[in-house]
Amino acid sequence: MIKRAKGVTISQVADAAGVARSSVSRAFTKPDMLLPETVDRIMKAAEALGYVPNHTARALSTGRHGNVGLIVPDIANPFFPPLIQAAQMEADRSDFCIFLGNTEESPKQEDKLVGRFAGQVEGLVLASSRLSDERIRAHAAQLPLVLINRDIDGIPRVLIDSGSGVRGAVEHLAKLGHRKIVYVSGPQTSWSNKQRRNAIRSAAASAGVAVEIVAASLPSYNSGRNAVDAILSTGATAAVAFDDVTAQGVLAGLAERRVSVPGDFSLIGCDDVLGAVTYPALTSVSNRSREAGRVAVSLLLDLLQSGAIRDVRYVLETHLVVRSTTGAMP
Amino acid sequence: MIKRAKGVTISQVADAAGVARSSVSRAFTKPDMLLPETVDRIMKAAEALGYVPNHTARALSTGRHGNVGLIVPDIANPFFPPLIQAAQMEADRSDFCIFLGNTEESPKQEDKLVGRFAGQVEGLVLASSRLSDERIRAHAAQLPLVLINRDIDGIPRVLIDSGSGVRGAVEHLAKLGHRKIVYVSGPQTSWSNKQRRNAIRSAAASAGVAVEIVAASLPSYNSGRNAVDAILSTGATAAVAFDDVTAQGVLAGLAERRVSVPGDFSLIGCDDVLGAVTYPALTSVSNRSREAGRVAVSLLLDLLQSGAIRDVRYVLETHLVVRSTTGAMP
DNA sequence: GAGTTTCATGCAACCGGTTGCATGTCAAGC
DNA sequence: GCTTGACATGCAACCGGTTGCATGAAACTC
Incomplete structure (x- = not known):
C-alpha cells in the first residue's frame, strides 16, 4: 500500500511564504507583476511544500484547460497513427494535451464522444468523420472544430x-x-x-x-x-x-x-x-496524413487564440512515390 | 463566423425551475433525493435552456474528473493501436475518457507527460514504459498507476x-x-x-x-x-x-x-x-496486447473505486500461431 | 390535538485557483 | 514638505458545481 501525496494548495504556499493567495497565483502566472525577491520567496516555499498548480481549478476560473480533442474512426488503421502522433507533437509545442477518441467507425459512438469531450477540451479535431453534415454543423456551434478529410463550408478543414x-x-x-x-x-x-x-x-x-x-x-x-x-x-x-x-x-x-x-x-x-x-x-x-494532423491542430490552436472562426480550406497535394512494383508494359 | 453557445449554468436552470441551485445539482446526481415531479420540472427547464453540467466545475468540487491517462512509447508501432483501442473501450464502459500520450521512446518526454497528465486524470496506465524503476515509483506515489510490460514490485502490472x-x-x-x-x-x-x-x-x-x-x-x-x-x-x-x-x-x-x-x-x-x-x-x-490494454484499464478503475492499492501481477500467456513460413528441415 | 418523525428542499460553505479593484508605501516633482 | 504617481500587494468576488446541515411542512403516533 503506497501513500498518496494529498494536494498542496495555494493557500498553504501563501501561508508559508507570508503573502496573500493572489500573490502566489501571480508568482506562477504573471511573475513580473511582483518583486523578483517576492517571487523568489514564493517559489522557494512552493518547492519546499511540493506545490503543483491544480489544473482543474485553474480551468474553472479561466475557462481554458489546455486540452484539445482528436477523434478518429479507427486507431488501428495505419493511416491514423502518424496523424495522431503529429497532432500530439503540435499540441505539445503549445503546451496543450490531446484527448484521443476512437469511434470504431460508428457515427453514434462519434456523437457520444464529441459530447463527452465537449466539456473538457477547448476545441476538437475530427478526422475522417463519419457524422452527417448536420451533426457536424451542430457540434461546430458548440465548440471550435477543425475537420480532416471532410469538406463542409464554413468549418475549417484540412483536405488531403x-x-x-x-x-x-x-x-x-x-x-x-x-x-x-x-x-x-x-x-x-x-x-x-x-x-x-x-x-x-x-x-x-x-x-x-x-x-x-x-x-x-x-x-x-x-x-x-x-x-x-x-x-x-x-x-x-x-x-x-x-x-x-x-x-x-x-x-x-x-x-x-x-x-x-x-x-x-x-x-x-x-x-x-x-x-x-x-x-x-x-x-x-x-498520403501526408502526418501533415494533416499537424496542420489541423495548428489551425485549431490559432482559432482558439484569435477567437474568430475563419473559413479555412487547407488542401494538401499528394504525389506518386515510385518504388519497385511498376514497370514497362509486358 | 459561427456563434458559440455560451454556457448555461446551474443557476439559470434553478431560476427557470423555481428551485435552489442545490436541487438542480441533485436532480442530476441523486434524483431519488427529490420528488419525481420536482426532478421532472428541473429536467424540463434544463432541456429548454440546453443545460449541460460543467465537467470542470464538477471535477473541482468532487475531485473526480472521470479521466484516465494512457502513455505509450510509439503509437505508430503496430503493437500499440489494438492496446489503445481496447483500453479506450474498457474506459468507455465506465464512462471514463482516455488521455493518450506518446513519448517517442524518450524517457524525458514520458516524465513530462506524466507530470502534465497528473493534474487531470485520476490514474495512469504506462505501457512499455522507458522510465527507470525509481521514476516510476516516484510517480506511483503521486497517483494510481498501472504498468503494462514492466515488472515492478508493489505496483499493479499486466505482463505479456x-x-x-x-x-x-x-x-x-x-x-x-x-x-x-x-x-x-x-x-x-x-x-x-x-x-x-x-x-x-x-x-x-x-x-x-x-x-x-x-x-x-x-x-x-x-x-x-x-x-x-x-x-x-x-x-x-x-x-x-x-x-x-x-x-x-x-x-x-x-x-x-x-x-x-x-x-x-x-x-x-x-x-x-x-x-x-x-x-x-x-x-x-x-501478443495479446488488446487484452493487456483492457485488463490494465479495468485494474486501474477497480483501484480507483476501492481506493486501496493491491500488489497485482497479471500475466497473459501467449502461444504460437502457425501459418505458412515454417516447414520441415530441408 | 400536541409531540415526534420523515423527508423534500434551501442555505451557505467549500473545491483551488484567478482577477478587478482598493490600499498602502515610497520616490519623484514642484 | 506636501502632492502626485507608480507600483507591489492584499481583499474579496467569482468560475460552476457539490454537500453537510438547517428548516419547515406533512404524516404519523398516542
Missing part, C-alpha cells in the same frame, strides 16, 4: 487531395506503355474513394488509357487478394488500388498465381502507409 | 509473457527437425527482448537445438533485412525474430537471395501484428 497523386499514378503507367488499367475500389461511401475513382477516370481519359473498376468492398488485405482473379480477367496490365493494404493483398494474390511484379503486371497503392515493407517495395501515392 | 509462446515456437521448429536456429534479437534494453531470448535459450536447450544470436539493434524492417546475411552464414535452417516487423524484413531479405520459405528456411515472428498479410503468411507468437 489524393487526386493529384492518383493522376500522377495514371500518367506514370501511361508513360510505361500500359493501355488498360484497373482501379480496385474502396468503400462506396468513402469521400476518398470517390475522389480517387474520379481522378483515375479523368486522368485515364486524357492519357488515352482504358479503365475498369473492380470492387473490393472493404479496404483490407483479403479483399485485395480475392479481387485478383477479377483483375486479371479484365486483361489489364496494371492496377491502382484504393489503399496500400488492399494493394498488399493484390500483391500476395499475384504472387500465388505466379504473376511476376513488375515483370508481368504493375501495381500502385494509395496512402503509402506500408513504407517499403512489401516485397517488391510498393509504388504508392503519398 | 511472450516466453510461453516463444517456447512453443522452438518446440515447433524442433518437431519439424530443425537442429540449429537463430534468434534475431531486438533492443538490448528491452524487457521483452530479454524475456524472449532467455525463453529461446532454455527451450532450445531442453529440445536439443543449437541457438545462435544475431543482433538487429532496432526492431525494424530494414534491420531485419540487413541481418539476413549474418543469419544465413550461421548455417541455421530456421530463425525466430524479435518481432513481426523484423521478421518481415528477414522475409524480404530471404526472397531477394532466392531462399525459399518455408522450403529452404523457416521463420517465426513475434507479436503477431501483421496478421496474415505477409507472403507467405507469417508464423508468429500471439
Whole structure:
C-alpha cells in the first residue's frame, strides 16, 4: 500500500511564504507583476511544500484547460497513427494535451464522444468523420472544430487531395506503355474513394488509357487478394488500388498465381502507409496524413487564440512515390 | 463566423425551475433525493435552456474528473493501436475518457507527460514504459498507476509473457527437425527482448537445438533485412525474430537471395501484428496486447473505486500461431 | 390535538485557483 | 514638505458545481 501525496494548495504556499493567495497565483502566472525577491520567496516555499498548480481549478476560473480533442474512426488503421502522433507533437509545442477518441467507425459512438469531450477540451479535431453534415454543423456551434478529410463550408478543414497523386499514378503507367488499367475500389461511401475513382477516370481519359473498376468492398488485405482473379480477367496490365493494404493483398494474390511484379503486371497503392515493407517495395501515392494532423491542430490552436472562426480550406497535394512494383508494359 | 453557445449554468436552470441551485445539482446526481415531479420540472427547464453540467466545475468540487491517462512509447508501432483501442473501450464502459500520450521512446518526454497528465486524470496506465524503476515509483506515489510490460514490485502490472509462446515456437521448429536456429534479437534494453531470448535459450536447450544470436539493434524492417546475411552464414535452417516487423524484413531479405520459405528456411515472428498479410503468411507468437490494454484499464478503475492499492501481477500467456513460413528441415 | 418523525428542499460553505479593484508605501516633482 | 504617481500587494468576488446541515411542512403516533 503506497501513500498518496494529498494536494498542496495555494493557500498553504501563501501561508508559508507570508503573502496573500493572489500573490502566489501571480508568482506562477504573471511573475513580473511582483518583486523578483517576492517571487523568489514564493517559489522557494512552493518547492519546499511540493506545490503543483491544480489544473482543474485553474480551468474553472479561466475557462481554458489546455486540452484539445482528436477523434478518429479507427486507431488501428495505419493511416491514423502518424496523424495522431503529429497532432500530439503540435499540441505539445503549445503546451496543450490531446484527448484521443476512437469511434470504431460508428457515427453514434462519434456523437457520444464529441459530447463527452465537449466539456473538457477547448476545441476538437475530427478526422475522417463519419457524422452527417448536420451533426457536424451542430457540434461546430458548440465548440471550435477543425475537420480532416471532410469538406463542409464554413468549418475549417484540412483536405488531403489524393487526386493529384492518383493522376500522377495514371500518367506514370501511361508513360510505361500500359493501355488498360484497373482501379480496385474502396468503400462506396468513402469521400476518398470517390475522389480517387474520379481522378483515375479523368486522368485515364486524357492519357488515352482504358479503365475498369473492380470492387473490393472493404479496404483490407483479403479483399485485395480475392479481387485478383477479377483483375486479371479484365486483361489489364496494371492496377491502382484504393489503399496500400488492399494493394498488399493484390500483391500476395499475384504472387500465388505466379504473376511476376513488375515483370508481368504493375501495381500502385494509395496512402503509402506500408513504407517499403512489401516485397517488391510498393509504388504508392503519398498520403501526408502526418501533415494533416499537424496542420489541423495548428489551425485549431490559432482559432482558439484569435477567437474568430475563419473559413479555412487547407488542401494538401499528394504525389506518386515510385518504388519497385511498376514497370514497362509486358 | 459561427456563434458559440455560451454556457448555461446551474443557476439559470434553478431560476427557470423555481428551485435552489442545490436541487438542480441533485436532480442530476441523486434524483431519488427529490420528488419525481420536482426532478421532472428541473429536467424540463434544463432541456429548454440546453443545460449541460460543467465537467470542470464538477471535477473541482468532487475531485473526480472521470479521466484516465494512457502513455505509450510509439503509437505508430503496430503493437500499440489494438492496446489503445481496447483500453479506450474498457474506459468507455465506465464512462471514463482516455488521455493518450506518446513519448517517442524518450524517457524525458514520458516524465513530462506524466507530470502534465497528473493534474487531470485520476490514474495512469504506462505501457512499455522507458522510465527507470525509481521514476516510476516516484510517480506511483503521486497517483494510481498501472504498468503494462514492466515488472515492478508493489505496483499493479499486466505482463505479456511472450516466453510461453516463444517456447512453443522452438518446440515447433524442433518437431519439424530443425537442429540449429537463430534468434534475431531486438533492443538490448528491452524487457521483452530479454524475456524472449532467455525463453529461446532454455527451450532450445531442453529440445536439443543449437541457438545462435544475431543482433538487429532496432526492431525494424530494414534491420531485419540487413541481418539476413549474418543469419544465413550461421548455417541455421530456421530463425525466430524479435518481432513481426523484423521478421518481415528477414522475409524480404530471404526472397531477394532466392531462399525459399518455408522450403529452404523457416521463420517465426513475434507479436503477431501483421496478421496474415505477409507472403507467405507469417508464423508468429500471439501478443495479446488488446487484452493487456483492457485488463490494465479495468485494474486501474477497480483501484480507483476501492481506493486501496493491491500488489497485482497479471500475466497473459501467449502461444504460437502457425501459418505458412515454417516447414520441415530441408 | 400536541409531540415526534420523515423527508423534500434551501442555505451557505467549500473545491483551488484567478482577477478587478482598493490600499498602502515610497520616490519623484514642484 | 506636501502632492502626485507608480507600483507591489492584499481583499474579496467569482468560475460552476457539490454537500453537510438547517428548516419547515406533512404524516404519523398516542
